[in-house]
Amino acid sequence: MSTPLAHIVDDDEAIRDALTWLFRTREVASAEWSSAEEFLAAWQPDWRGCIVLDIRMREMSGLECFDVLQEQGNTLPVIFLTGHGDVPMAVGALKKGAFDFLEKPFEDNALVDVVIRALAKDAKRQASQASQASVANHLALLTPREQEVMNLVLAGKFNKVIADELNISMRTVEVHRARVFEKMGVRSAVELAQLLAPSREKGSGSSGEH
Amino acid sequence: MSTPLAHIVDDDEAIRDALTWLFRTREVASAEWSSAEEFLAAWQPDWRGCIVLDIRMREMSGLECFDVLQEQGNTLPVIFLTGHGDVPMAVGALKKGAFDFLEKPFEDNALVDVVIRALAKDAKRQASQASQASVANHLALLTPREQEVMNLVLAGKFNKVIADELNISMRTVEVHRARVFEKMGVRSAVELAQLLAPSREKGSGSSGEH
DNA sequence: GACTCAATTGTGGTCATCCGCAGTGTGGAA
DNA sequence: TTCCACACTGCGGATGACCACAATTGAGTC
Numbered sequence: 001m002s003t004p005l006a007h008i009v010d011d012d013e014a015i016r017d018a019l020t021w022l023f024r025t026r027e028v029a030s031a032e033w034s035s036a037e038e039f040l041a042a043w044q045p046d047w048r049g050c051i052v053l054d055i056r057m058r059e060m061s062g063l064e065c066f067d068v069l070q071e072q073g074n075t076l077p078v079i080f081l082t083g084h085g086d087v088p089m090a091v092g093a094l095k096k097g098a099f100d101f102l103e104k105p106f107e108d109n110a111l112v113d114v115v116i117r118a119l120a121k122d123a124k125r126q127a128s129q130a131s132q133a134s135v136a137n138h139l140a141l142l143t144p145r146e147q148e149v150m151n152l153v154l155a156g157k158f159n160k161v162i163a164d165e166l167n168i169s170m171r172t173v174e175v176h177r178a179r180v181f182e183k184m185g186v187r188s189a190v191e192l193a194q195l196l197a198p199s200r201e202k203g204s205g206s207s208g209e210h
Numbered sequence: 211m212s213t214p215l216a217h218i219v220d221d222d223e224a225i226r227d228a229l230t231w232l233f234r235t236r237e238v239a240s241a242e243w244s245s246a247e248e249f250l251a252a253w254q255p256d257w258r259g260c261i262v263l264d265i266r267m268r269e270m271s272g273l274e275c276f277d278v279l280q281e282q283g284n285t286l287p288v289i290f291l292t293g294h295g296d297v298p299m300a301v302g303a304l305k306k307g308a309f310d311f312l313e314k315p316f317e318d319n320a321l322v323d324v325v326i327r328a329l330a331k332d333a334k335r336q337a338s339q340a341s342q343a344s345v346a347n348h349l350a351l352l353t354p355r356e357q358e359v360m361n362l363v364l365a366g367k368f369n370k371v372i373a374d375e376l377n378i379s380m381r382t383v384e385v386h387r388a389r390v391f392e393k394m395g396v397r398s399a400v401e402l403a404q405l406l407a408p409s410r411e412k413g414s415g416s417s418g419e420h
Numbered sequence: 421g422a423c424t425c426a427a428t429t430g431t432g433g434t435c436a437t438c439c440g441c442a443g444t445g446t447g448g449a450a
Numbered sequence: 451t452t453c454c455a456c457a458c459t460g461c462g463g464a465t466g467a468c469c470a471c472a473a474t475t476g477a478g479t480c
Binding site for chain 1: 457458459
Binding site for chain 3: 159
């Protein structure tokens with residue numbers, strides 16, 4: 001598990017140096033990448049933090065880099081920097097899920113504020129995702145039969161009915177049911193329902209809701 | 211309950227006429243408003259549809275109008291139109307929850323597409339909100355004591371424990387419990403937990419997530 | 421004062437859940 | 451072949467949930 005970093009992706013060394021210095025003085029941990037390609041090659045899905053991405057770069061542009069990242073399941077907030085962006089570009093970026101879009105020249109304070117908010121957002125997302133992942137892990141420990149029984153339990157059916165539908169005895173259902181509770185770390189069907197309810201909402205959409 | 215309308219808010223009659231004509235040919239129902247003030251005076255929280263809002267207007271600007279609307283709990287998607295918007299303006303609007311931000315001149319098709327997506331989004335939101343509102347209504351039918359018991363039931367506690375905590379007899383808890391199930395239209399604690407789980411997530415944030 | 425509603429309680433019974441004990445059968449891994 | 455995970459089953463008992471019947475009290479209304 002990596003520590004949260006503000007990843008600076010810019011092919012202009014002067015800007016990278018300036019941003020690194022800026023972040024260091026504000027006690028924001030950061031990393032530098034001199035091109036989109038370099039960053040993409042290193043990027044890992046489990047990274048924490050945010051991305052400060054220059055749009056105009058020599059090879060791959062920031063926008064292209066962003067698209068690749070999103071396709072690969074990136075969840076880090078992306079803050080675009082640009083010298084001469086136009087409105088459609090900014091609108092498009094935000095609608096695709098970018099966190100912010102800043103035009104140069106910008107105030108140091110403005111950028112740091114945005115980065116801090118982005119880091120906070122990622123921390124939040126990370127926390128909520130961790131609990132969901134934990135549930136998923138527990139769920140994976142269930143045998144197929146146990147999952148089957150669990151679903152019927154969550155449907156509010158009596159053990160008797162479940163036994164009937166699965167053509168097994170009530171006693172067997174009870175055993176599966178008990179194992180499900182044990183493995184999921186709950187002590188009643190109600191707790192189970194509450195534990196699973198959030199993740200059972202359909203469509204766990206990531207960002208672009210337009 | 212009003213029918214879904216694309217509300218055109220613009221003080222330029224020529225543009226209103228053009229948009230009205232455009233929407234009519236695309237079978238999108240619309241309404242015209244010649245100023246932000248006029249629209250705000252008429253606006254009702256239960257309106258369906260979307261808002262096409264010109265930014266540059268004589269008295270109140272589209273951005274100001276938008277702020278007022280959001281404060282009053284507007285949920286309709288807002289599409290901004292502008293002749294000469296700048297990037298910070300667009301970014302700010304989107305981050306405050308605007309649905310889209312189009313610069314004139316725009317393609318008729320582009321605007322209609324955006325409006326149709328906005329209408330679809332509102333329809334979706336409306337549907338999900340309706341079911342939540344229904345749950346809330348049922349919840350409001352519960353007496354204070356019943357809600358108290360319900361919460362303890364949802365905490366997975368036994369009737370005996372609940373009786374203890376409330377200093378009442380088990381029998382009374384059973385009665386409250388039965389009334390809760392009846393009023394909420396469910397037949398088991400599991401169903402109740404599932405019914406309430408979505409709305410029990412903290413923070414029913416409306417739009418601006420930044 | 422009659423009436424309604426929320427909250428309360430008891431009795432006695434049925435049905436469901438939970439659990440320990442004890443055991444069978446199958447298929448895959450060591 | 452032995453071991454193990456998984457699925458399956460029966461018995462019996464303790465405990466919890468649910469329900470019909472029957473009733474009391476206090477607050478607020480008509």
